[in-house]
Amino acid sequence: MSILHGLVILSLVIFIAAIVARAVRIMRTPIHLRWELYPVPHEKGRAAHGGSMLEETDWWTKSKDKDHLGELGVMIPEILLLKGVWEHNRKLWFSSWGMHFGLYLLIGHLALVTLLGILGVAGLDLSTGFLSILVSLLKALAIVGGALGLLGSVILFVMRLSDNGMKRFASPSHFVNLIHLGAIYLTTLLWALLDPQYALHSVGLLAGLVSFGEIPALPVVGYVNIAVVLLFFVYLPFTHMTHFFTKYFTYHEVRWEDEPNMPGGPLEGKIAAAVSQPVTWAAPHIGADGKKNWVDLVSGTGKVDDEKKEA
Amino acid sequence: MGVVYCSCGPANVKEMSEPSEQLAHVELKDLPPLPPPYDNIEELPGFKKLKDETREEYEASLDDTLAASLKKPKSEEEEKEMVERFLSGLHKLFTKENNWTFLQPLLLSMEHCAKCQTCVEDCPIYEESGHNELYRPTYRSEILRRLYFKYVKNGNKWFNTFQQGGIELNWTLISRLFELSYRCTLCRRCAQSCPIGVDNGLITHELRKLFSQELGWSPEELHGKGTIQQMEVGSSTGMNKMVVMDNIEFIDDDMTDRVGFDVKTPWDVEGADVLLLENAGEFLAWPENHGCSSILLDAAGISWTMSSELAGYDGVNYGLFYDDVQLARVATRHFEIAKKLGVKKIVMGECGHETKALGVIADRVGIGNIPRESILTLMRDIVFSGKIKFNPEKNDFPVTLHDPCNIVRNLGIVQPQRDILNYLAPRFREMTPHGVRNYCCGGGSGFAIMSKNNFLDWRNHISSRRKFRQILEAFQDEDMSPETKKYVCAPCSNCKGSIRDMLDFYGAKEKSGIYYGGLVELIVNAMEDAREPILDWDMM
Numbered sequence: 137m138s139i140l141h142g143l144v145i146l147s148l149v150i151f152i153a154a155i156v157a158r159a160v161r162i163m164r165t166p167i168h169l170r171w172e173l174y175p176v177p178h179e180k181g182r183a184a185h186g187g188s189m190l191e192e193t194d195w196w197t198k199s200k201d202k203d204h205l206g207e208l209g210v211m212i213p214e215i216l217l218l219k220g221v222w223e224h225n226r227k228l229w230f231s232s233w234g235m236h237f238g239l240y241l242l243i244g245h246l247a248l249v250t251l252l253g254i255l256g257v258a259g260l261d262l263s264t265g266f267l268s269i270l271v272s273l274l275k276a277l278a279i280v281g282g283a284l285g286l287l288g289s290v291i292l293f294v295m296r297l298s299d300n301g302m303k304r305f306a307s308p309s310h311f312v313n314l315i316h317l318g319a320i321y322l323t324t325l326l327w328a329l330l331d332p333q334y335a336l337h338s339v340g341l342l343a344g345l346v347s348f349g350e351i352p353a354l355p356v357v358g359y360v361n362i363a364v365v366l367l368f369f370v371y372l373p374f375t376h377m378t379h380f381f382t383k384y385f386t387y388h389e390v391r392w393e394d395e396p397n398m399p400g401g402p403l404e405g406k407i408a409a410a411v412s413q414p415v416t417w418a419a420p421h422i423g424a425d426g427k428k429n430w431v432d433l434v435s436g437t438g439k440v441d442d443e444k445k446e447a
Numbered sequence: 448m449g450v451v452y453c454s455c456g457p458a459n460v461k462e463m464s465e466p467s468e469q470l471a472h473v474e475l476k477d478l479p480p481l482p483p484p485y486d487n488i489e490e491l492p493g494f495k496k497l498k499d500e501t502r503e504e505y506e507a508s509l510d511d512t513l514a515a516s517l518k519k520p521k522s523e524e525e526e527k528e529m530v531e532r533f534l535s536g537l538h539k540l541f542t543k544e545n546n547w548t549f550l551q552p553l554l555l556s557m558e559h560c561a562k563c564q565t566c567v568e569d570c571p572i573y574e575e576s577g578h579n580e581l582y583r584p585t586y587r588s589e590i591l592r593r594l595y596f597k598y599v600k601n602g603n604k605w606f607n608t609f610q611q612g613g614i615e616l617n618w619t620l621i622s623r624l625f626e627l628s629y630r631c632t633l634c635r636r637c638a639q640s641c642p643i644g645v646d647n648g649l650i651t652h653e654l655r656k657l658f659s660q661e662l663g664w665s666p667e668e669l670h671g672k673g674t675i676q677q678m679e680v681g682s683s684t685g686m687n688k689m690v691v692m693d694n695i696e697f698i699d700d701d702m703t704d705r706v707g708f709d710v711k712t713p714w715d716v717e718g719a720d721v722l723l724l725e726n727a728g729e730f731l732a733w734p735e736n737h738g739c740s741s742i743l744l745d746a747a748g749i750s751w752t753m754s755s756e757l758a759g760y761d762g763v764n765y766g767l768f769y770d771d772v773q774l775a776r777v778a779t780r781h782f783e784i785a786k787k788l789g790v791k792k793i794v795m796g797e798c799g800h801e802t803k804a805l806g807v808i809a810d811r812v813g814i815g816n817i818p819r820e821s822i823l824t825l826m827r828d829i830v831f832s833g834k835i836k837f838n839p840e841k842n843d844f845p846v847t848l849h850d851p852c853n854i855v856r857n858l859g860i861v862q863p864q865r866d867i868l869n870y871l872a873p874r875f876r877e878m879t880p881h882g883v884r885n886y887c888c889g890g891g892s893g894f895a896i897m898s899k900n901n902f903l904d905w906r907n908h909i910s911s912r913r914k915f916r917q918i919l920e921a922f923q924d925e926d927m928s929p930e931t932k933k934y935v936c937a938p939c940s941n942c943k944g945s946i947r948d949m950l951d952f953y954g955a956k957e958k959s960g961i962y963y964g965g966l967v968e969l970i971v972n973a974m975e976d977a978r979e980p981i982l983d984w985d986m987m
Binding site for chain 1: 458459460532535536539543544545547548549550551552554555556558559560561562563564565566567568569580583585589602606608609610611612635638639640641642643644645646649659660661662663670674675678679771772773775776779792806807808809810811812813814815816818820821824825827828855856857858859860861862863882883
């Protein structure tokens with residue numbers, strides 16, 4: 137096992153551990169009050185006009201079947217095409233889409249190169265038949281993904297500097313993030329363009345990594361590419377860029393979360409646990425003392441006599 | 448023509464902490480012009496200035512108005528104490544014990560914003576203020592976000608500042624931030640457009656809660672005269688049981704005279720199918736709304752009742768706008784009253800925030816809730832039940848529909864009101880945009896009942912401006928003279944209050960013949976058997 141093996145393992149462990157920790161932290165937050173926002177795409181037969189089950193009289197007696205395909209119909213164009221940005225911020229769309237779609241292509245490239253690496257280790261011949269076509273696809277993915285992502289990152293960098301709104305809220309990290317992403321795209325692009333053995337090298341790299349075997353000598357740009365990619369794996373989980381997976385929660389657990397609290401239903405236990413917690417809010421009208429819980433407090437009205445107010 | 452940015456807002460987030468006489472200023476000339484005949488600034492009502500004595504007494508360094516009206520502290524020590532208390536509240540806002548109600552959505556919105564500004568063009572206040580930077584929907588969110596990362600979020604402080612940017616916490620900042628939390632109507636249109644799912648409306652809501660629940664700061668209209676008065680006296684209008692029953696009796700008598708058949712509101716009927724819970728403001732400002740609901744329920748043969756219990760005849764719940772504990776107190780009271788009466792369900796009247804608060808938000812404040820539904824869905828079923836004869840020709844005038852944010856965008860009740868209008872209003876036309884992409888009336892989140900100082904001017908010039916523009920555009924194919932009466936149907940009490948104020952402010956009734964009212968009035972107006980029309984243009 138080489139130093140490179142160690143660095144890759146360390147980066148992946150940090151990435152996975154930090155992502156899991158963030159996901160667990162979000163999932164362990166208590167049940168919250170309903171805060172859905174329409175349209176909710178799983179509303180069967182009503183999503184097109186933004187309607188909900190509340191459009192029915194006695195809705196609690198009716199079927200609440202959810203149209204999960206409807207959710208996919210929203211999520212797929214949103215993830216792949218950034219539909220929301222297209223509809224609400226057209227001037228940002230191309231750069232943002234380019235930056236994101238370039239990344240998707242490189243992720244696809246990484247998945248493919250990993251698959252081919254494993255197949256190579258398993259002894260399959262990658263130079264003939266369908267597998268050879270996949271190998272030749274690698275370079276195309278690297279070039280298109282790298283170029284598109286680089287273009288998007290550069291335009292976004294300029295917009296962060298010049299756009300009236302974006303520049304007011306830009307922090308140093310926004311520029312560093314874009315430089316970092318740009319470096320990933322640029323080094324991928326250069327490696328694919330300048331290395332005649334690009335496919336062989338990248339498959340060999342992954343084969344060596346997954347088998348803990350020998351890694352072929354790479355061009356300098358290849359090592360630089362590996363370095364910036366690994367650094368990104370370590371850095372990303374601690375930034376707002378985790379929206380790539382927390383978006384699941386903002387949509388499914390908040391925006392589209394419309395589960396009614398039915399008598400004897402599954403929510404009652406969670407609610408009972410939430411309202412039994414002690415409250416320490418300090419405003420006099422709350423009446424909290426650190427021991428009273430939410431149930432104790434709601435029996436009051438909030439009226440505070442003048443003496444307490446003054447105190 | 449490109450977007451013109453006014454130069455009268457703050458240049459950056461950090462300016463919020465820097466003492467100055469006033470952080471932002473609104474000039475009427477910077478506002479996008481309205482369609483004729485409302486396009487001449489000279490002929491429009493002005494924007495009254497705050498009085499000097501008001502500026503002496505209250506913290507008024509944010510912009511040209513005061514909504515929350517925070518008194519100036521007496522000493523620097525008091526300022527420091529308030530800053531400490533704010534910081535304490537900031538920590539509590541991110542604990543599961545104190546804020547289980549919204550912790551998960553808040554954390555998600557705090558930690559994942561890409562600051563891409565995709566949401567901003569969807570904010571009618573920002574747009575109609577001439578892009579005043581103070582009202583950019585991300586501005587106040589960014590302040591809370593930076594405070595969170597600086598003072599609450601674990602991790603390396605340098606790294607957090609590198610990620611989010613820095614901010615200084617001082618008295619100037621918190622006093623301005625309190626006011627600024629009352630420059631957003633919580634319409635959540637911006638949240639719809641965020642590709643990540645960040646919700647600036649929620650962040651504003653949470654800011655208001657922090658100020659109320661930790662420091663005891665909230666607008667008097669929402670708290671002292673709102674939730675407290677409702678639970679102590681019976682209604683945020685100040686009406687006690689005797690007064691409200693007397694008023695309803697008068698409404699019943701008046702409606703009986705007008706429609707020609709007996710109208711009588713039933714009180715405290717145990718075991719009735721329906722408890723009708725309306726915004727008590729209707730009984731004073733729009734009595735026909737209750738009268739028509741009463742007529743319709745009776746005509747449909749529904750077993751219903753109202754409650755004379757304390758708060759049982761007022762469905763408002765202003766806790767929704769600023770304080771979760773007050774929200775839960777009012778909602779719990781409503782649930783208890785319904786259980787005591789033994790009704791099968793609560794039907795919530797034409798009031799958006801009531802329907803959202805009791806129908807959905809309060810769904811998880813307790814266990815064993817009574818079923819609730821909007822009167823809009825029930826009315827749709829009644830209209831199409833065949834039990835009542837209608838003559839749509841009685842509504843032969845132009846009608847457009849306002850979509851209350853709380854009913855449409857936040858509850859998904861979109862189609863029932865359209866089904867009714869398509870049947871009973873032959874000249875119905877939609878606004879653009881409409882449905883879940885509607886614009887707020889400008890009175891959301893409590894603004895409709897807040898008019899102290901010169902806040903009404905701010906509301907009419909800025910937060911209601913887009914709605915007024917939409918209303919004018921909806922009738923553009925009609926004769927815009929006052930002789931042609933036009934009706935804005937607004938099935939929400941607070942929206943009606945806001946629309947009433949804007950139409951008065953711009954003189955739209957006199958200049959363009961634009962009137963407003965609820966949905967049930969149109970339904971009863973079209974009833975074949977009614978002796979007189981319910982809609983009396985001379986009285987509207």
